[in-house]
Amino acid sequence: MNVLSRAVHRPAKDPVHPQVLPWRGVQRREWIVLAIMPTLLLAGMNSTFTDLARPFVVNELSSDRYRYQWVPGCTLLGSVAGMSLIAWARNHFGLKKAYITGLILFMFGSLACGLAPNMELLGGARFVQGWGNGMVVTTVLAVFWREFPDHRDGAIAAYVLGLYFGRIVAPSVSGYLMNLPTWRTIFFFMVPITSTCTVLTSHLLQPDEPREEALEPFDFEGLLLLLGWVVCLMFGLFRFQKWGWWTANEFWIVSTIGGGLFVWFLLHEWFCPHPLLDLRLFGRLRFALSVVIKALADLTFFSVISVLVRYMAVTRDYERVTTGMVLLPAVVTMASTLALTAWLGTRSDRKLRLILGLTGMVVGTWTLSSIDLYTDKFWTAVYTALWSASAGLVASPLICISQEDMSPAEVASSAGIKNLMLVLPAFVGGNLLTIFIERRSDAHFDAMRQSVTSNRPPLDDVRRDVVDYFMLNGLDVSDATGQARRLLASYTHDYATVFAYQSAFQILAVTLALAIPLAFLLRPLPADATGPQRG
DSSP: HHHHHHHSOOSSSSSOOOOOBTTTTTTTHHHHHHHHHHOOOOOHHHHHHHHHHHHHOOOOOOOOOOHHHHHHHHHHHHHHHHHHHHEEEEEEEOOHHHHHHHHHHHHHHHHHHHHHSSSHHEEEHHHHHHHHHHHHHHHHHHHHHHHHOHHHHHHHHHHHHHHHHHHHHHHHHHHHTSSSSOOOHHHHHHHHHHHHHHHHHHHHHHOOOOOOOOOOOHHHHHHHHHHHHHHHHHHHHHHHHHHHHTTTTHHHHHHHHHHHHHHHHHHHHOOOSSSSHHHHHHHHHHHHHHHHHHHHHHHHHHHHHHHHHHOOOOIOOOHHHHHHHHHHHHHHHHHHHHHHHHHHOOOGHHHHHHHHHHHHHHHHHHHHHHTTTTTOOOHHHHHHHHHHHTHHHHHHHHHHHTTTTTHHHHHHHHHHHHHHHHHHHHHHHHHHHHHHHHHHHHHHHHHHHHHTTTTOOHHHHHHHHHHHHHTTTTTHHHHHHHHHHHHHHHHHHHHHHHHHHHHHHHHHHHHHHHHHHHTTOOOHHHOTSSSSOOO
């Protein structure tokens, strides 16, 4: 038996220096990256697809937007469940089996989403799909950390590029797929890609079954507490705006139950001998600071993308493919900075790269607040590309700093925590930002409406010009006047909405600025610490 065969059949756990199998001049772990990247792209796109397809889904399934809210809610709940299981699954089955299981759940969940006949079954299918998605993205982070012990900045850069690239290209891909005979294509096309990746990675990933005879029990209490307070959180974000903030009895009931479950969850996970999530890692200052900074950075990144897509696809009424093309330069600039990180980055300069990236993101986010109703697509693309270039400097060093000097078991647990601190802040921030934009745009609209006097000459001139335009196109005076009134009202509302977008960008910039002083508090590992000096 040769060296490779012994390495593959040995029941080693989390090998530090895995053997490599060259094929056509490419090492085994490079093939692993190529096989895993499509699943990361799908994971990045998956969270956005149902948001973009909402009008089609609501119409075909005879539903409404309030019932539809629970579809992305089920997706979040499934993702939370899948992400929280990584440490337990790694200890019981190994990273390979955990990853393959996640892919299978994602594949069958996607198929079920495409076949769902009503909103209730679509929500259940999205829960299964989200569960698989959560297991996949969390396991990949631990796998990349294990497979590239000598160049972890590059591996994490590939991980970040896959997830973020998927989120940015989602509008273009979904726009193309929804132009096909049915919106269900957005789920069906995932099935062959996921099945192919399942076959490839099952052959490429090394077996890593654990060798412990006595395995810790599953923390059912921790999982139920986690899902319980997340459900309360979703109720709040979906219903408090309707019930009334601070005034409705339902607000206080849901808030009290959710807050109690959250505190119970924290205490249980901290003192439990075998917790679902090892929250004791927050006792390490470097890890705690890194997770908080990452949560602020991810909240800003995904919120900015969400606002930009809404600005272009809804307010400016761009085609979804056009929206994707405007965002495409952002993919190029982010990929470039991530590549530079992978090529030139070292362990010693991670903190510097992080601070520079955070500063650039703050400046870039504030610059985006200058976009108005007349901004050309070219300048929107330029501003977004500059902002995205800075974002590419942040994620890789931040993840590496948080996992420095950790054991394989701690890396698995930290991967679950970091991914939870990605999806939960992004979900909460996105929903709160939507509420803020709606309220802010209504306030701007009321202020603008009250400042308009019907007999002001400029307004009358504009109205007459619009009426004349419609009459030249065949409308009579009555219809042309009505159309002109509606057009001017729509224009005023869009103008007010853009004001709200500008305020949202400014708030996000100020929020992210809080991460910069936290980054200065990060302390590097001592020079004699274990691990590669190279990134």
